[in-house]
Amino acid sequence: MSIHGVSRRTLLKAGAAGLASTALPLGAIRSAQAADVIVGAVYVGPRDDFGWNQAHAVAMEILKGVDNVEVIEEENVPETDAVAKSMESMINLDGANLILATSFGYYKPFVLDLAKKYPDVQFRHAAPLWNADTDPKNAGSYFCYLNQAHYVDGVAAGLSTTTNKIGFVAAKPIPSVLSNINSVLLGARSVNPEATVQVIFTGEWSMPVREAEAANALADAGCDVLTCHVDGPKVVIETAEARGVKSCGHNASQAPLAPKGFITGAEYKWETIYTMYADMLAAGEELPNFVAGGYHNDMVRNTAYGAGATPEAIKAADAAIEGLKAEKPIYVGPLKDNKGNVVIDKTYDNYDPVLDGMNYLLEGVSGSIT
Amino acid sequence: MRSGAAPAAPPYPLSGGRQMTAVTTDTPVRLTDSTKFRAWAEAVAIPVGALVVSALIFSIFLIFLGKSPVDYFQLLWKGGFGTSFSIQNTLQRAAPLILCGLAFAIPAQIGLTMIGAEGALVLGGFSAAAIAIPLVTGGVPVVLAMPIMALCAMAVGGAWIAIVGWLRHARGVNETISSLLMTYIAIAIMNFFVEGALRDPGSANKPSTMPIGKDYMVGYIPGTDIHWGLVAGIVLAIALQILMTRTTFGFAARVTGGNARAALAQGLPVGRLMVACTAIAGACAGLAGYYEVAAIHGQANASLVAGYGFTGILISFLARHNPIMILPVAVMFGAIEASGGLIQRRMDMPDATALVLQGIIFVVLLTSETLYGRFAIFQQKAGAERT
Numbered sequence: 001m002s003i004h005g006v007s008r009r010t011l012l013k014a015g016a017a018g019l020a021s022t023a024l025p026l027g028a029i030r031s032a033q034a035a036d037v038i039v040g041a042v043y044v045g046p047r048d049d050f051g052w053n054q055a056h057a058v059a060m061e062i063l064k065g066v067d068n069v070e071v072i073e074e075e076n077v078p079e080t081d082a083v084a085k086s087m088e089s090m091i092n093l094d095g096a097n098l099i100l101a102t103s104f105g106y107y108k109p110f111v112l113d114l115a116k117k118y119p120d121v122q123f124r125h126a127a128p129l130w131n132a133d134t135d136p137k138n139a140g141s142y143f144c145y146l147n148q149a150h151y152v153d154g155v156a157a158g159l160s161t162t163t164n165k166i167g168f169v170a171a172k173p174i175p176s177v178l179s180n181i182n183s184v185l186l187g188a189r190s191v192n193p194e195a196t197v198q199v200i201f202t203g204e205w206s207m208p209v210r211e212a213e214a215a216n217a218l219a220d221a222g223c224d225v226l227t228c229h230v231d232g233p234k235v236v237i238e239t240a241e242a243r244g245v246k247s248c249g250h251n252a253s254q255a256p257l258a259p260k261g262f263i264t265g266a267e268y269k270w271e272t273i274y275t276m277y278a279d280m281l282a283a284g285e286e287l288p289n290f291v292a293g294g295y296h297n298d299m300v301r302n303t304a305y306g307a308g309a310t311p312e313a314i315k316a317a318d319a320a321i322e323g324l325k326a327e328k329p330i331y332v333g334p335l336k337d338n339k340g341n342v343v344i345d346k347t348y349d350n351y352d353p354v355l356d357g358m359n360y361l362l363e364g365v366s367g368s369i370t
Numbered sequence: 371m372r373s374g375a376a377p378a379a380p381p382y383p384l385s386g387g388r389q390m391t392a393v394t395t396d397t398p399v400r401l402t403d404s405t406k407f408r409a410w411a412e413a414v415a416i417p418v419g420a421l422v423v424s425a426l427i428f429s430i431f432l433i434f435l436g437k438s439p440v441d442y443f444q445l446l447w448k449g450g451f452g453t454s455f456s457i458q459n460t461l462q463r464a465a466p467l468i469l470c471g472l473a474f475a476i477p478a479q480i481g482l483t484m485i486g487a488e489g490a491l492v493l494g495g496f497s498a499a500a501i502a503i504p505l506v507t508g509g510v511p512v513v514l515a516m517p518i519m520a521l522c523a524m525a526v527g528g529a530w531i532a533i534v535g536w537l538r539h540a541r542g543v544n545e546t547i548s549s550l551l552m553t554y555i556a557i558a559i560m561n562f563f564v565e566g567a568l569r570d571p572g573s574a575n576k577p578s579t580m581p582i583g584k585d586y587m588v589g590y591i592p593g594t595d596i597h598w599g600l601v602a603g604i605v606l607a608i609a610l611q612i613l614m615t616r617t618t619f620g621f622a623a624r625v626t627g628g629n630a631r632a633a634l635a636q637g638l639p640v641g642r643l644m645v646a647c648t649a650i651a652g653a654c655a656g657l658a659g660y661y662e663v664a665a666i667h668g669q670a671n672a673s674l675v676a677g678y679g680f681t682g683i684l685i686s687f688l689a690r691h692n693p694i695m696i697l698p699v700a701v702m703f704g705a706i707e708a709s710g711g712l713i714q715r716r717m718d719m720p721d722a723t724a725l726v727l728q729g730i731i732f733v734v735l736l737t738s739e740t741l742y743g744r745f746a747i748f749q750q751k752a753g754a755e756r757t
Contacts, residue, residue, distance in 0.1 A: 046721070074711045076721040079673040081666045085459045086711045092455045093448070093712055104576050105673050109666075127575065172565075174575045203561070 035070035037097060037281045039063060039274070040090035042083055043075045044103035045206070051232035054252040056102045056126070059270035069278045072096060079105030087114055091121055098281055100274070101125045115139040122287055124277065126270075128356065130289055140289035142273045146176075146251075147183035148294040148324050148350060149266030150227070152302050153248040154187020155320040156263045157225040158195045159313040160246050161188075167218030167245075168199040169211055169228040169236045173369035175358045177229045180250075180266070182362045184227060186330055189364060191316050198223055199367035205231045215239035225263065237262070246308040253303045262306030264317060269301050294350060295324035324350070331355060336363045412748035420738040424731040431726060437717055445716055449709025455595075456708060462596045464704030466491075468603030469658035470682025471689060471696040472610055473651040477535070477545070478691040479614055480647045481627035484534055486549025487655040488679025489556030494527035494656025495663040496560040499670035500568055502582040502663075515586055520660045527656020528649040530556065535648030539641040545648075557675055564671055578671035588665040599661030604697060606654060611693040623647055655679060684728065688735050703728070 039060075047057035053075065064071045072094050077083045083106050090096040091114075099121060101111050107125045115123045115136040123139045130141035157166050166188055170177050181199050188195035198221060200214040207230075215226055215236045226240040227248035234257060240247035241258040249255070249265020273291055280287055293299035302321065305314050324330075327350060335344040337360035348355055361367055429439035450460050473487035498519040505515040534552065537543040563569075565577040588598050614620035623643050626633040634640050658678060663670055685703055689695035710724040743749070 040715075072715040074714050074721075077711070078676050080662070080676045081462060082676075082707070085462065085708065088455065089449070089459065089708075089711050090715070092453070094715060105671070109668055172577075174577075176575055 036068040037278050038070045038072065038095050039098045039100060039278060040072045040087065040094065040096035041074070041100040042077050042086055042090075042102060042106065043073070044077060044079060044106075045075065045231060047073070047075045049232040050234040050237075050254050050257065051230070051251040053102070053231075055268040056100070056270055058252065059268075059274050060100075062271040063274045063278060066275060066278055068282055077103075079103055079110075081110070084110040084114060087111075087123075088118075091118055096121065098122045098124065098277060098287075111139055112136065122277075122281070124287070128290070128292060132289065137289065140287065140291075142291040144268050144270070144273075144299040145292065145294035145350060146266050146268060146300055147179040148330065149300040149302050150180040150248075150250075151183040151187040151324065151330050152317050152320045153227055153264060153266055154184035154189075154195075155191050156187075156305075156309055156313040156317040157184065157227065157246070157248055158188030158190070158192035159316055160263055160308060160310055161192070161195060161223075161225050163222045163224045164192065164194040164196060165221070165223040165225075166195060166197045167215070167221070167223030167226040168197050168365075168367075169214045169218065169226065169230060170199050170201050171205045171230045172203065173201055173359075175356055178358045178361060178369065179355060180229045181365060181367075182358070183330055184248075185362055185364045186332075187320065190320070195364070197365045197367075199361065199365055201367070201369070202230065208232075208235045211235045212239050216243065219243040219245050227265075233265075249303055255303050255306050259307060261308040262303075263308040263313065264305050265303035267301050267303055269299050272298050292351065295321060296327050337361060338363050338365050338367075408748045412742065412745065415748070416738050416741055417735065420735045421731065423738075424727070424734040427734065428727050428730050431730075435719070437719060441717060442713065445713045446705070446709045449712035450705025458595045459708040460701060460704040461594075461600055462704070463707050464700040465597065465599035465603055466658045466662065466676075466678040467681055467685055467700040467703055468607060468696055469599070469654045469661075470678045471685035471700055472603075472606060472682075472693060473531070473655040473658075473679070474683045474686035475689065475691040475693055475696060476610060476614070476647050476651045476654070477531075478686060479620075479627050480623045480644055481630060482535065482538060482644065482648065483546045484531065484549045484648060484651055485546055485683055486531060486534060486553045486556075486679070487651065487658075487682050488675070488677070489549070489553035490527035490531050490652040490655035491659040491662070491679050492553075492560050492674045493530050493556045493659070494523035494652075495659025495667075495674045496563070496579070496670040497526040497656075498523040498660045499579045499582060499663045500563070502586060503568070503580050506580075506582055506586055512585055516588065516664070519582075519586075519664060520657060523656040523660035523663075524653035525656070527659060528651075528653035531652025531655070532645050532649040535644040535646075536641075539644045553679070560670065560674065561672065570669065573669075573671070576671060578667075578669045581669045582664065583668070586664070587668055588661065597661060597665035599658065599665055602657060602661065603700075606657070607693045607697050610650070614693065619643075619646070655682075684732055688732065690739075 041056060041060050043053040043056060045053045047053055060071050060073060063069055072090055074086050077086045087099050090099060101123065104127050107127065107129045111123050111125050112135060115138050119138055121138065125141050128141050128143045130139060166184060168181050168184060170181060181197060185197045198218055200218060202210040202214055211230055212235050216239060218226055225246045225248065226236060228236040228250050233250045233254055237247045237249060237254040237257045241261050246261040246263050247258050248263050252267060254265055255262050277287055329347050330350055331344050331348045333344040333346040334342050337343045343360045361369060432439045432442055449456055451457055470487045474484060477484035501522045502519055505518060534545050534549045537548050538545040564579055568579045569577050570580045590597055622638050626638060626640050626643050630640055659674060662674055667673055681703065685696055685699045689699045706724050706727060710721065713719060714721055
């Protein structure tokens with residue numbers, strides 16, 4: 001019988017159809033257009049996380065409006081060789097000439113290796129890691145001192161609290177997080193000497209369940225303003241709103257999440273850096289290897305005040321912003337840590353590298369980093 | 371001679387799975403090339419058909435999103451296989467998936483649903499990085515240090531998952547639950563050391579162990595950007611295929627997987643077999659961890675927790691727990707992941723789209739399992755009368 005033959009033929013046909021549906025190049029694919037500057041951005045999480053990644057994506061959205069600039073983006077790229085391949089794919093398949101690697105763990109070894117492999121492509125990474133002595137010249141770092149905006153949070157929170165307890169949900173006890181916690185305290189103390197900060201470390205950058213538990217525990221402990229430093233502050237802000245306590249944001253705007261209790265929040269203003277890079281590349285100039293800043297050069301901002309901010313808090317916070325723009329120091333020494341040791345001997349400039357190695361919580365913060 | 375070689379696909383389904391052997395055992399002696407071809411054709415046609423159906427369902431999903439399926443599959447091809455860079459990208463991503471797929475498949479053959487490969491990978495990678503510290507500072511030659519690190523990773527990963535097998539046999543602890551929970555413990559153990567005693571003081575904002583240094587890193591396969599983990603995966607897949615199909619150990623393991631009580635009654639050392647299979651699984655995952663450390667990161671840190679162990683579960687199911695079949699399935703997943711970025715960028719689609727495709731393939735392929743033995747054209751004429 002020919003059943004056998006038919007089956008084979010049918011099989012071949014089915015196979016061919018399957019291949020055709022997946023394999024054959026049937027038409028033109030939209031390719032990266034012939035822009036002068038093609039900027040590729042890689043994010044470690046989703047672009048709409050109400051946090052770190054959203055802050056970058058918002059800035060990239062603004063960059064899309066710049067003439068002659070093409071923006072390509074990839075989200076949820078883990079800090080493994082996946083990011084090396086993503087960046088390489090942007091270079092090889094899309095012709096990117098500037099790569100923005102936005103997550104801490106992308107730098108070493110991935111950005112460093114690729115920068116050596118592709119000397120004509122510029123790589124910039126969002127943390128102060130570039131080393132002038134050892135790292136390739138087509139790589140570099142950019143960074144914003146968000147603790148300045150957290151200082152403003154602290155000022156507004158210090159005048160919004162009635163229990164004098166501000167709760168802080170923190171990810172890991174590393175310098176950049178500790179600096180934000182200490183800045184909230186110093187901001188609050190600058191207007192309310194009775195204010196204290198209670199901190200709970202979750203141990204992970206993104207652990208929503210633990211963040212909710214921590215936020216609830218802080219509210220139970222009498223904190224009536226909550227803020228945080230985790231990758232996605234959504235859970236903390238929503239929990240605060242649900243518990244009827246006020247909140248200050250982190251990384252991006254969380255104002256829509258807390259219509260009743262939102263005071264203000266610390267936000268990055270990456271677009272200042274990104275548009276500068278794009279303009280310089282378009283003009284054929286060399287990009288700086290290291291860019292850092294805060295309020296004085298328009299690299300951070302505070303979220304527009306929400307319903308939780310009292311008129312006097314707004315007034316004091318606005319004054320604090322003016323002070324920071326004039327580079328008024330936050331860390332006015334001498335200051336002790338919460339174990340009684342003098343850890344800051346004198347007054348430091350807001351960008352002093354000494355502060356980048358911070359490994360203590362100041363007196364007035366209850367919590368432990370070990 | 372030939373008549374004995376007839377049992378058709380699937381070689382070893384999970385216990386309770388639908389088996390085709392029932393059809394073939396009572397077949398007449400005259401097994402011909404035609405019969406073998408039919409069995410082979412069935413084993414190819416059903417998965418390929420399932421993939422085509424998955425592609426069609428996914429296309430409907432894309433059309434609802436207002437995107438062109440043609441563009442999607444073109445980009446999938448381009449990003450996965452279209453250029454030499456794409457192929458290397460795909461194979462590099464497949465490397466850890468092969469090893470993690472094997473880590474699920476071997477326990478599955480003995481009837482255990484062991485989902486803790488992630489933990490063994492993390493601990494294996496961590497222990498390789500930890501033992502590298504004295505080796506590197508002591509100046510041990512690279513040719514000696516590398517195998518020590520790899521063996522350490524396999525031993526630690528193997529011992530970790532062997533606990534799961536032992537708990538199952540000796541204490542009756544459900545291996546799925548215990549292996550999942552042990553994954554969390556493994557990650558916590560690594561974090562404890564990486565953020566404490568073994569932390570490199572230079573790793574301020576991302577706690578890590580001391581870098582092992584370029585000299586002690588595993589290089590790339592010459593002429594490519596693919597690390598040697600791919601070769602290790604292929605070699606292990608072949609070796610485990612032979613172990614499970616051509617040795618008494620493999621036979622005993624599969625008998626146990628079919629019915630552990632019957633195996634006990636036959637006098638098979640069920641407990642030792644379970645511990646051995648789980649140890650092999652842990653060693654595979656631990657080796658994946660070694661390559662993550664020695665070929666990619668150069669140190670151990672939280673980046674080891676990348677979910678390869680869990681993707682391995684999916685891959686093993688799609689390969690029907692067949693070590694050799696894990697290779698093409700892992701490459702397919704590597705291609706989906708490798709092209710994911712390009713698709714995000716060009717079609718402006720969220721990253722989760724690739725997960726939707728993976729999910730559809732998974733459901734359709736598992737559903738297609740029920741089709742074996744149901745198409746008359748694939749059956750011997752005697753078998754065809756059954757329907």
